[in-house]
Amino acid sequence: MPDASGIETQAFFKTIKLDAIDDSLPQEIKTACGVDVETCLECGKCSGGCSNVRIFDITPRQVVKLIKTGQEKPLLAMDALWACVSCQLCGDRCPAGIDIARIMDYLREKAYQKGIKATRYQVQLFHELMLGFIKKTGRVAEGQLIIRFNLKTGRYFKDADLGRRLFLKGKIKPFSSKIKNREDLRRIFQESIEREEDQ
């Protein structure tokens, strides 16, 4: 049954055969992220302090636990992948020093490469628009990003009131500034695209 967020959760309640679990996923995470999930104490400090956990379908602790139990499918399909803002509170506070944000990054990339679409509202579009700004100017122009996003999604006045207040307080600017060395920035993007093509 899909729950409110549209995620299939039924699979979670099927009996897990512990002997069928191989350690390929934990090994993959170890190699890719340098994180040994076996060090996790299951204390839940990550989830307790997660800045966005109220909109997560799977908590950060559960993410680590799912890696331990080798369940890639729900990990790549979870909404939390896109609701996570990489604030890194989880990893910063983790007593085992597990870099959960790095794991989230890795899983996000993997889901994207596998063509698994985010179910969260227009998250793909938002990411693309934001990256577009960074690519062009080296900065995120919040004002323009919000306007562009709302125009594209046809919700023209969604943030009008908030935007006006933010503008009056000087929190967002109508025009974005650019970083100085945009040539280096271009190279970063170029190299990451080449690296992705190599894979």
Next chain:
Amino acid sequence: MSTVKTALVIGAGPAGMEAAVKIGGAGYRVILADRADSLGGTLRQLCSSFPRWEDPADLIAYKTEQINKCPLITIKTKTTVVAAEKNGNGYLVTLGSDGLTSEIQADAVIIATGFELFDASVYGEYGYGSFDNVVNSLEFEALLKEWQENQGKTASPGTVAFFKCVGSRDRAKGLPYCSRICCMYTAKQAGLVKELFPDSKCYVFYMDYRAAGREYEEFVRSVIEQRHVRYVRGRPAKVLPEDGRLLIRAEDTLMGMPVEIAADMVVLAAAIVPGPGTRQIARLFQIKSDEYGFIDYNRNEPAKAGDRVFFAGACGFAVETLGAIQQGAAAAAEVIALFNQPNGEEKNA
């Protein structure tokens, strides 16, 4: 020196051996009695130790040597206490051995009668006593010893599942208390299996692991992280025979998901309970036991059980080897302090 005082130490496990060594070393006579035919108590049955993977046999050999070197200590193996009565400043104790009895005068007594394992067959759902490959933790220690001795010649046990809290923390069929040492010896046992058979798989079912002791937490973590023993949080519900193996049903309470595993062997960490010997001794010396049969302590003198009667080790409550030795030394200190009184009288008695 006909007035040299004599202490009777009942039980020659780590606590009793330590007490004997210390009292003998202080210049008093000791009679060290044990129902078994050699020294060491339950420790003799154990394979390796936590948290330093040391061989218990080395410890027994060391203590035995100390005892043998001390002329004041008399070892009485295959000996039980038959009767005891108050006699002046001490007890007249009847010892029985091979059907013969002898009487001794003890100026102080240390009880160090150890523990037993809770009878796990109470739980029909685990099949202890019905399925061959469901064993309790002491039976498994014997297996481990066998495997260690025949290293390289024994087939891998395959998948071994360890159940903790079997009889402990159970108000319905078992005992309400935590048996304290099971978390540690289970980690040791699982770690040993992985060391002897790296291709085996070990699963430990736990409610929480309690590693309160020096180097204990590090020990358990090393078993999980370096020896790759899998810890599953949840108390197993059922063991079913399936195709000659044992199917275990449980819940992984960390994920709220039911789990299943086919194992080749199940090891039950049964609760630590006082043996019938402890109850009998408590009766003979008229000392107080708690509701479970452990010898009761008092806050002000925790090694003291009654008039000139002291206790040490697991007959007081579940304790690991190191703790038993420390308690043995503490009880010995009480006896030595008592014997050192000018008239052999207890100051505050």
